Amino acid sequence: MQSNAQIEYDYSVVRLFTFATILFGIIGMSVGVIIALQLAFPELSNLLGEYGTFGRLRPLHTNGVAFGFTVGGIIGTWYYVGQRTLKMSLSESPFLMKVAKWNFWLYFITILLAVVTLGMGYSTSKEYAQLEWPLDVLVVIWWVLWGVAMFGMIGMRRERAIYVSTWYYMSSWLAVAMLYIFNNMEVPTFLFSGDAPSSIMHSVSMYAGTNDALVQWWYGHNAVAFVFTTPIIGMIYYFLPKESGQNVFSYKLSVLAFWGLMFVYLWAGGHHLLYSTVPDWMQTMGSAMSIVLILPSWGSAINMLLTMKGEWQQLQTSPLIKFMILASTFYMLSTIEGPIQAIKSVNAIAHFTDWIPGHVHDGTLGWVGFMIMASLYHMAPRIYKRELYSKSLMDTQFWIQTTGIVLYFTSMWIAGITQGMMWRAYDEYGSLLYSFIDTVEVLHPYYTLRAVGGTFYLIGFLMFAYNMFKTATAGRVLDKEPANASPMAS
């Protein structure tokens, strides 16, 4: 095997993705804060006519943060982690280099087009799969390009065994490809328009009604699995041991948690459809498998926490370690909360309420957001060859964002359970106790708190963007690559 020093890793694509991840993060999270404010102060919904309503903006938020920010972070870190753990450089293959560049530009263009078309109201209506068919085609193209790059890089590797992170990135690529294609099976309707001057953008789903719902939530749940979970686990398996200089606690636990997660995750989609019209056995299956899912999820999380064994003082000295450990902790919180919500009797109250976005956000803000930011922070001194600009800024950011997340999910827990209980409250004569609007008005303080929490998180993200920008442009130049702990100026 060759030594590290002989391989000159090429980070040009990583830098492009880093830029896009931060850009789409700012856009997507800003829209998130706007729509959170709209629920607290509904007058804000009427500022931009049809383009400023909650309904039009929400897909911009979800697609912006899921496909712009998160997927950007995933693919960007793959090109970094992939090269380093496979011991190959993209510069060794002009072909793969070209594929990776195209991968980036098509991804970038797709997200920009998504912003425009969703804003105009072109939507298939399926959550996290709103993009109409021409954009779906684009997504498939750059997803395939990513796959070509991934397997090409694996083919060129010098390290015989592929590392845990690569297992997870690979699983994301495979699963999302399958899920995305099956859920977006749609027929452009202009093919059957006769002589009607119909829109070429419109399509109808290949599935109808209950089947469509089943496929959508098989997709929806597992998009969460293979966008917001597995690749992020891939990141933490690389970046935490690297930054802390510790070995991964247990190889066996990695194997167990990985295959367990792969086997169980797909079954759990049914928990989005409890008490709906999908068959009962599927609902029960979804519910039961969601509980089982705690095991592999906590397996990875505990493996990561125990990796810090004997080195916990790093939590005090390094804000980067703090980000990653809290991310892992939020992952544990989120993966115990999800199964609880998947219990049928709990779901009867929780479904359709704000507890669900609350759950989503302790996962996405705490786990996904923290892990992606920590990964980009760790990469920065290596890809820009400069010292991180400010440790104190990073520390401040950590506390502001943590406060924001706590405000977010606690307010949404209270809002969700309050509303869920009010919907089902009866008076002594057996009549419903509350009209629907009563159950909306009571939420105002929680919606306000949530908007405050979201704003905190956004402020922290802007601090992150500033810190990254200053690192890339004004950080002290490093003469050699740091081995473990990322150097940061106070």
Next chain:
Amino acid sequence: MFHWLEQRPFFFAVVLFLTVAFAGFIEAIPDFAKASQPIAGLKPHTVLQLAGRQVYIKDNCLSCHSQLIRPFKSETDRYGMYSLSGEYAYDRPFLWGSKRTGPDLHRVGNYRTTEWHENHMMNPQSVVPGSLMPSYKHQFTNMADLATAYANANTQKQLFHVPYDQKGMPKLGSWKEAEAAAKAEAKLVAADMKNQAVKDAVAKGQVPEIVALIAYLNSLK
């Protein structure tokens, strides 16, 4: 075995794919045909209603409104009979939603009128004080896309054998016929409305989005 796999990434990928994929097939296949059966007497939407359904999707009403009544007394008391699988047999896409920032709409046609919707879409707070819903003024001036609604219906008829043009079912016919029928139906809806600009537009043979949307909402029963 795992060590062996980790050194053979392409086998690894195959085993991985099978592990991930098979759950989906086991879940989807057994009941797929059964779940697509319509209840007796279910009629597909007319072209005008479909155009309204497209407005519902375009303005993403489903981000705040569900169309799925669960089998609990507190829901059937509030919204009506719980939802049945067969009622959705012609819904492409399904519009169940996942969040009730506003109330369920699956049977809203049973208890709201054209006039109520007209006032509510123009200024929700005038009808429901404290509502979080934005005003949908633009639906009074934007025109509905009947041509795409026709293409939508025709795709469903040709490709998915949705029973348009059959006995007792909505008529589709050619684009010209469908357009004329949709405009005639729009006139019936507009007759119950009071907004003069909308009435004038409909009289001139145009169909504002609000008319199509109300036709759709009234059909939800």
